[in-house]
Amino acid sequence: MQIAKARGAYVIATASPGKTDFVRALGADEVIDYTKDDFTGKVGNVDLVLDPIGGDHADQSLAVLRGGGVLVSLLNVHDATRAKASARGIHVERMSVLPDRDGLVELARLVDAGKLSPHVAKTFPLDQAGAAHAFLTTRPIGKVVLTV
Structure with a gap:
């Protein structure tokens, strides 16, 4: 979230009631309490969703993405979800991070600038x-x- 904010993104996050203040402090512009609200009824037409949960959650995430948007999942995405995404022009990526010098230098720069804590x-x-x-x-x- 902090990296997205440092890059100029408007960030909408979901969190449990005990973590909403923390998520706001990290820079979320909007926070949805997922125990009270279905995020698919609260937001829409977003450019990118980062899905750390997988399963049916990835399918739900498609509902809030604009055509041509991107779904980034930390877990495998089912073929059926990929097919639905493709039909709407949504790109699906499985996130994997490999540390490299350039990436680590950029993270250090964000820490030094007070944008990543x-x-x-x-x-x-x-x-x-x-x-x-x-x-x-x-x-x-x-x-x-x-x-x-």
Whole structure:
């Protein structure tokens, strides 16, 4: 979200009630509480959806995309969803990030400019990886970091 904002995007996000303030603080222009509202009834004609959930959620995301928009999923997208997207001229991408020098330099530039601020919920020593994994089940706000 912070990267999208740094690039000038208008960002609409979904979040649970306990995370809406955090998401706003990250820069969301609009936040939809997905436990109360169906995002497909709240927004439409968007250029890009980043879908971290997959499954039926990717299908729902098509409903808010404009023709020619882009659906970026962190997970595999079903062939049926891809076919629906193609029929509307929507491009579907599976997101994968490979760190390279240029990308890392740009991220560092955004951090230095105050436009990207990673939020760390908790740090664990590497030998406590099990505890870190258990902590993730509490659905913390922010990243969990293992230190070496």
